[in-house]
Amino acid sequence: MLLSSYKDALLELAWPARCVGCERPGTLLCERCAERLGWIAQSSACPRCGAPFGRLVCTECNNAEGQINWSFDTLRSCFVFDEIAALLSVVYKDGGERRLAPLIADFLAHSLPPAWAGQLDLISYIPASQEALRRRGFDHMHLVAARLAEKTELPWACLLRQAQIRDQRGLGQTARRDNLQNAFHLAEDVSADELKGLRLLLVDDVCTSAATLDSAAGLLKESGTAQVRCLSLC
Secondary structure, three states, X not given: OHHHHHHHHHHHHHOOOEOOOOOOEOOOOXXXXXXXXXXXXXXXXXXXXXXXXXXXXXXXXXXXXXXXXXXXXXXXXXXXXXXXXXXXXXXHHOOOOHHHHHXXXXXXXXXXXHHHHHHOOEEEEXXXXXXHHHHHOOOHHHHHHHHHHHHHOOOEOOOEEEOOOOOOOOXXXXXXXXXXXXXXEEOOOOOHHXXXXXXXXXXXXXXXXXXXXXXXXXXXXHOOOOEEEEEEOO
16 A cells, blocks of 8 residues: 555656646546536436436437347446546546546446445456557556456456457447447456356446447357446446
């Protein structure tokens, strides 16, 4: 703990923290910008995919082609993808501000339904692609999952590897789902026997169409997991 504090102090000296929203020095997220975060009211959100205001009729779960049969059991997100939430994600994973990992884990823990607490066996996450790892130098959700595991006192593991796919940005919902066919496979040291009957919490930072989480959950279900509940930052 002392060594960690010493390293944090040196990091702050060499690279002073600034608010992701307004660049105010001395903090990663100031109170004023934190108040601008668009928390999703779970009372009005879709109970299946977590879309805001989708509790009665969800346009994410029902589109022109009919009802979507998600592979995951349920999905919840902390924030709508507004300015501050977007900056949290971008500054963290593309800006390399790794000190945001504990803060993001705190937000995820805050949004974790109490009812889920006794119904989870393991935390896992959507891994970065090899191209993203080379570009960023770290797997952003690896750090968040580890912090979240500490807070929830649940074990965690990297269960998945991501194949090379087209960048999802700019693709529509159907194109995203097609692009993610066979996008994931089990990590080299994970066997289907180990997954059998497990109740998983799968975390990610941004859920746009839920196609990524759906594809990953589909593989995990096919590999024997009993449940896959998902949690995203926004």
